[in-house]
Amino acid sequence: MTAPLAVLVHGLWHGAWCFDGVRAALGERGVDSLAVDLPLTDLPADTAALRSALDAAGRPAVLVGHSYGGAVVTGAGTHPLVRELVFLAAFALDDGESVSRTRLGDLPDTRLAEAMVVSGDEMGLDPVLGARLLYGDAPFEVAAAALARLRPVGRQVFRGVPGSIAWRGVPSTYAVCTADEAVHPERQRAMATRAGARTVEWTCGHSPAATCPEAVADLVAERVRALG
Structure with missing residues (x-):
């Protein structure tokens, strides 16, 4: 039987590069991985890109999604x-929901919408507020390197609704980032509870792949090994 693979899916404004540290740590743990570069034009295109990557890999997989991922x-x-889903401060959406509109009741929000900058059909980030929300707990050099690589995203990504809800039939684990200033921790907990996910909590901000890659790798490796 082919050994399982960890497939890492980034969030908005990022690319596969944001998992470089996690992939290195997974390699040290003997876990194969790949990180998918999403087009970030709209949710159907991004979903199709991930499904194509899974087809090409041809191996059982644990999917790891960060934020919009x-x-x-x-x-x-x-x-x-x-075989399993791992959500990292991520949108575990339900039927009819998008990343800009979830049905989670009256929960606290963040300043993420305030940090977005519209340019035609694309959405960028204010460099100051965006840096604080995404990388506020990261060392300066780590945050600066990441922020230099961010790219605008298509405005349609915020309205995309999943065509299916995988967590209804696939086991899941949710890592709540308790100091997150981009996706409020209470929203994370609500999505994890609704999905029936096994939950862990980390004292970190929105970008654990940058600030605590070893913890991310430990969790992902544990879930991959649990498949046997």
Whole structure:
């Protein structure tokens, strides 16, 4: 039987590069991984990109979605090779929901909408507020390197609704980032509870792949090994 693979899915404004540290740590733990570069034009295109990557890999997979990547994992996780989902401060959406509109009741929000900068059909980030929300707990050099690589995203990504809800039939684990200033921790907990996910909590901000890659790798490696 082919050994399982960790498939890492980034969030908005990022790319596969943001998992470089996690992938290195997974390699040290003997876990194979790949990170998918999403087009970030709209959710259907991003979901199709992930499904194509799973087809090409041809191995049982644990899908790991960070932030918006959780929406992509939710839609693509019904792929027959997927064995488990891992959400990192991520959008575990339900039917009819998008990253800009969830039905979670009256929960606290963050200043993320305030940090967005519209330019035609794309959405960028204010460099000052965006840096604080995404990388406020990261060392300066780590944050600066990441912020220099961010890219605008298509405005349609905020309205995309998953075509299927994978967490209904696939086991899931949710890592809540308790100091997150981009996706409020209470929203994270509500999504984890609704999905029936096994939950862990980390005292970190929104970007654990940058600030605590070893913890991310430990969790992902544990879930991959649990598949046997």
